[in-house]
Amino acid sequence: MSRKIIQSLTIAIAFLFSVHSVVLAQTTPPSFPSCTNPTGTVKVSYPSGTHGIPGNTSSFSGSDTVYDLGSGNHVQCFCAEDGNGIQTNWWNVNSLTGQEIDILLSQGWTFIPTGVVWGLEDDPYLVQNANYSCSGGTNGSTSDNGSGGGTVAGTSTSIGSVLGLAATGGILPIFILGSLGFISLSLGLYLKKEK
Known part of the structure; x- marks a missing residue:
């Protein structure tokens, strides 16, 4: 059971980072x-x-x-x-x-x-x-x-x-970092509870 959760979380994290990098790559001015x-x-x-x-x-x-x-x-x-x-x-x-x-x-x-x-x-x-x-x-x-x-x-x-002002980010990086924090915390609590 925990193996499926870890795989799902890994895929979710990879997806979040890929979406963010595609958006940034396409917004470079000429x-x-x-x-x-x-x-x-x-x-x-x-x-x-x-x-x-x-x-x-x-x-x-x-x-x-x-x-x-x-x-x-x-x-x-x-x-x-x-x-x-x-x-x-x-x-x-x-x-x-x-x-x-x-x-x-x-x-x-x-x-x-x-x-x-x-x-x-x-x-x-x-x-x-x-x-x-x-x-x-x-x-x-x-x-x-x-x-x-x-x-x-x-x-x-x-x-x-x-x-x-310098483009230091927007809502997307904040959302990604918040999601990663929540996922990491949830995974840590789940694995601790399983022991």
Whole structure:
């Protein structure tokens, strides 16, 4: 009798760990180029004007260029007139499950139900913004206004901002560890009682 219980518990534990590792393996974001040295095909470029940044309700004035990276993914490089840039990584997530998207939302991504409003494909996207230094109106170039200051292609002396917390886990690892603890305790009590 105890042999069947031990085998069943072993199978249950193996299943719990395999499900957790599959979910984590499928939620790795693609790599995105930096706006200081962008790659991809220019989808659209505006040298000036008022622009929107996903996840932020403010309007921004400056230049904006969107690069197509293939597979439905894009990188948006906005450069404000004051030289503060915002890079937005657009990840097409039409093949991800709701659980995978939830994991990524906990890692600082923002869900956009459709890219059509932003001039992209009619697919769901996850976006993530990052600050970078540009030269005021032109993405990734350098300038000198004669004042002795300025920036060098993407470098900045300012301290960055926190865009999200580290993904240290979610409810699934807690559930797995709790289940393992309960199973181990139950098995120990059962084997002790059997002696």
